[in-house]
Amino acid sequence: MRTKKSILTARIISTVCLTILGVLWIIPLIWAVGASFKPDIYTDANQFFPSIENFTWNNYAFLLGSEYPIFRWMLNSLIIASVQTILYLIIASFAAYALVFIKWKGKNIVFTIILSSMMIPGIATFLPNYELLFNMGLLGVDDFRYYLALILPGLGGVFGLFIIRSFFLGIPNELIEACKVDGCSNFQIFFKVVLPMGKSAIFVSAIFAFLGSWNDYLMPTQASLLIQDSKEGNQLITLPVGLAKLVSGISGGDATPLAGAVISAIPVMVVYCFAQKYIIEGVSRTGIK
Amino acid sequence: MKNVNNNALTFEQRIEAQKTIDQRKSTLSRYGTVLLFFGPYLFFFCLFFVYPIIQGVINSFYSYNFGNPDRIFVGWQNYHDIIIGNADIATYKTYFDEGLLHTLYFVLLTVPFLIVVPFILALLLNQKPWGESFFRALFFLPNVLSVSTVCILFRYVFNPERGLIKGFNFESDLASAWFVLVIVTVWWTVGNNMVIMNAGLKQVDKSLYEAASIDGCSPFKQIFYVTLPQIGNQILVCTITTFIASFNVYGQVDLITNGGPNEQTMVFIQRVLQLIHTSSLRSGTAGIASAMCVLFALLIVAISLIQLYVTRDKSNSHRRIFKKQHAYVKEGAK
Incomplete structure (x- = not known):
C-alpha cells in the first residue's frame, strides 16, 4: 500500500524535478526575447539579459521599416489557415458522419486505407502535387491563386477526420436510430444532434488544422520559389517562408531575425494560452484507439 | 400493361x-x-x-524535367541509377545513399530521446505534482511554434561565440551540427509524446501498483513490470509516429545547418528538392527524384508495418480482458 507519506514524497520530488526541467525548457525562449532587445548580439554577450543602458527597440523598428512585411505575412498565414480550417472542418465532419452513422458497404476498408495513408511520407506526394498545382495554374502566379495552391491540398488531410470520427463514435448509435425512426433526415440529424454533441471534437480538430496550416513549411517554401523575389512577391508569402527569408537575408551579428521570430511567436502563444486545454486533450486522444 | x-x-x-x-x-x-x-x-x-x-x-519510370511536358519512358533505368549506380553520373546514387544515410542518422539520434524523455516527463507528471497542468502546458508549448521561429531562436541560442550556449560551431563542426539539430528537435516536439503517454498513464489501474508493492516490487521495478506493459499501446503509437516524423525531417536541417558542414547533414528531402531545382545535372532529374521518393515511401511503410507486426497483441489475452473490463468499469462510472 502506498502510504500518505510516500505519496507526498513523490509529489515533492516530481515537483522539484519538473521545476528544474521546466526552467531548462523555458530559458531559451526568455533569453531570446531578451536578446531581441539588444542592439546586436555582440553587446552584453555574457549577460543573460541586455543591460538597461543597451536596451533598444531598434531591431523591431528596423524590421517593420524593412522590405520584409512581417505583418502582411501574418495576415497571409491567417487568411490561408482560416479558410483552410473552415473548409476542411465542413468537409471532414460530413465525411466523419458518413463513416460513423450511415451503413454502407466497404466503409471500414475505405477508412483503413485513408488511415494507413498517414504512413506515406509527405515528400512522396509532394512532387506530383507540386506539378498538379502548377498545371492547374495555381503556382508560378503572383496573385491570390497562390493562396489556393496552399489551401486546397490540405482539404484531403487525414488527422482531423480521424479525431472527429473518434469523437462521433462516442455518440450512442441508439440516439441516431431514434431520430431516424422519428423521420429526421440525415441533414437534420447532422445539424441538430451530431454537430452540437461533437462540438468539442470539431473545435479540437479546428485548432490542429489551423496550427498545421499556420506552421506548414515544405510546400509554402517550395511554392514561393516560383514567385518572383521582389517587393511585390514578398507581399504574398506566408509567415514561415518569410521568416526563413529573414534567416538568409540578414546576416552577421544582427538580431533583427530574432525580433521577427518573437513577433511571429506572439499570436500563437496568445491562442495557446486560451486553447491549451483543448489542444492537449486532442493530442492525448490520438494515443487511445 | x-x-x-x-x-x-x-x-x-x-x-x-x-x-x-x-x-x-x-x-x-x-x-x-x-x-x-x-x-x-x-x-x-x-x-x-x-x-x-x-x-x-x-x-519514376520516365526521364523528364519538372514543368516540361516532354518525357521519355526509361523503364527501370532511374531505379538502376540510384540503387546500383550509373557510370556516367555517379551523383544520383550518392544523393540517394547519403540522403538516406543522413536521414537515418537523424532518426537514430532523435527517436530514442523522443521516446525516453517524454516518458520520464509523463511519469513525473503522473505523481500529482503541484501545478501539474501548468507543467504539461509548459512542455507542450514549443510544439505550437513554427519550425522557422524555433530555428531562428536556436541559431541565436547556439551562436558559437555570442549565444546563450557557446562553443557549438554547428556551421563548421559535424558533431556540433548533429548535437544542435537533436537538441532543437527534442526541445520542439517532446510535448506531443509526453501528452499521449501521460494520458495512457492516467488510465492505468492504481490497484495494479498496490498489488505489485504488496508483492515486494520496488517503485523502480514497477515502471518496467507494471507501467510499461500497461501503456504499451501509447508507446507503440508514439514510436511509429515519431519514426515517420523523423524520417520526414526537413525544416530544421534546412534552416539551421543548411545541409552543412560539407553537405554532411544533407537529408533525403533536401536531396530530392535539389534534384528538381538543379540545372547543372543532366536532364531527366525529376524522374530520378520520383524514383527516390517511391523507394523512400516503401522503406517507411515497411518499417511501420514491421513495428506493428513485432508489437502485435500475441496471446496475452488476460491483458486484453483486463482492458475490456476496465472499459466497462469506466462506462459504468459515467
Missing part, C-alpha cells in the same frame, strides 16, 4: 413487391447520402493523395 400485370398479383405479392421497391429506394437514397456526405472529402483525398501517389510511381 403494367397496371394489368399489377392487378394480376395477389394482395400479398403486391405488398412484397412494394417492400422491395421501398428497400431499393432506401438503399439508393442511403448511398446517395453517402456520396453527398463523403464525396467531397473523397474527392480531395483522391486528388491530392491517391492521384499523386499513382502519378509519382508512373513518373
Whole structure:
C-alpha cells in the first residue's frame, strides 16, 4: 500500500524535478526575447539579459521599416489557415458522419486505407502535387491563386477526420436510430444532434488544422520559389517562408531575425494560452484507439 | 400493361413487391447520402493523395524535367541509377545513399530521446505534482511554434561565440551540427509524446501498483513490470509516429545547418528538392527524384508495418480482458 507519506514524497520530488526541467525548457525562449532587445548580439554577450543602458527597440523598428512585411505575412498565414480550417472542418465532419452513422458497404476498408495513408511520407506526394498545382495554374502566379495552391491540398488531410470520427463514435448509435425512426433526415440529424454533441471534437480538430496550416513549411517554401523575389512577391508569402527569408537575408551579428521570430511567436502563444486545454486533450486522444 | 400485370398479383405479392421497391429506394437514397456526405472529402483525398501517389510511381519510370511536358519512358533505368549506380553520373546514387544515410542518422539520434524523455516527463507528471497542468502546458508549448521561429531562436541560442550556449560551431563542426539539430528537435516536439503517454498513464489501474508493492516490487521495478506493459499501446503509437516524423525531417536541417558542414547533414528531402531545382545535372532529374521518393515511401511503410507486426497483441489475452473490463468499469462510472 502506498502510504500518505510516500505519496507526498513523490509529489515533492516530481515537483522539484519538473521545476528544474521546466526552467531548462523555458530559458531559451526568455533569453531570446531578451536578446531581441539588444542592439546586436555582440553587446552584453555574457549577460543573460541586455543591460538597461543597451536596451533598444531598434531591431523591431528596423524590421517593420524593412522590405520584409512581417505583418502582411501574418495576415497571409491567417487568411490561408482560416479558410483552410473552415473548409476542411465542413468537409471532414460530413465525411466523419458518413463513416460513423450511415451503413454502407466497404466503409471500414475505405477508412483503413485513408488511415494507413498517414504512413506515406509527405515528400512522396509532394512532387506530383507540386506539378498538379502548377498545371492547374495555381503556382508560378503572383496573385491570390497562390493562396489556393496552399489551401486546397490540405482539404484531403487525414488527422482531423480521424479525431472527429473518434469523437462521433462516442455518440450512442441508439440516439441516431431514434431520430431516424422519428423521420429526421440525415441533414437534420447532422445539424441538430451530431454537430452540437461533437462540438468539442470539431473545435479540437479546428485548432490542429489551423496550427498545421499556420506552421506548414515544405510546400509554402517550395511554392514561393516560383514567385518572383521582389517587393511585390514578398507581399504574398506566408509567415514561415518569410521568416526563413529573414534567416538568409540578414546576416552577421544582427538580431533583427530574432525580433521577427518573437513577433511571429506572439499570436500563437496568445491562442495557446486560451486553447491549451483543448489542444492537449486532442493530442492525448490520438494515443487511445 | 403494367397496371394489368399489377392487378394480376395477389394482395400479398403486391405488398412484397412494394417492400422491395421501398428497400431499393432506401438503399439508393442511403448511398446517395453517402456520396453527398463523403464525396467531397473523397474527392480531395483522391486528388491530392491517391492521384499523386499513382502519378509519382508512373513518373519514376520516365526521364523528364519538372514543368516540361516532354518525357521519355526509361523503364527501370532511374531505379538502376540510384540503387546500383550509373557510370556516367555517379551523383544520383550518392544523393540517394547519403540522403538516406543522413536521414537515418537523424532518426537514430532523435527517436530514442523522443521516446525516453517524454516518458520520464509523463511519469513525473503522473505523481500529482503541484501545478501539474501548468507543467504539461509548459512542455507542450514549443510544439505550437513554427519550425522557422524555433530555428531562428536556436541559431541565436547556439551562436558559437555570442549565444546563450557557446562553443557549438554547428556551421563548421559535424558533431556540433548533429548535437544542435537533436537538441532543437527534442526541445520542439517532446510535448506531443509526453501528452499521449501521460494520458495512457492516467488510465492505468492504481490497484495494479498496490498489488505489485504488496508483492515486494520496488517503485523502480514497477515502471518496467507494471507501467510499461500497461501503456504499451501509447508507446507503440508514439514510436511509429515519431519514426515517420523523423524520417520526414526537413525544416530544421534546412534552416539551421543548411545541409552543412560539407553537405554532411544533407537529408533525403533536401536531396530530392535539389534534384528538381538543379540545372547543372543532366536532364531527366525529376524522374530520378520520383524514383527516390517511391523507394523512400516503401522503406517507411515497411518499417511501420514491421513495428506493428513485432508489437502485435500475441496471446496475452488476460491483458486484453483486463482492458475490456476496465472499459466497462469506466462506462459504468459515467
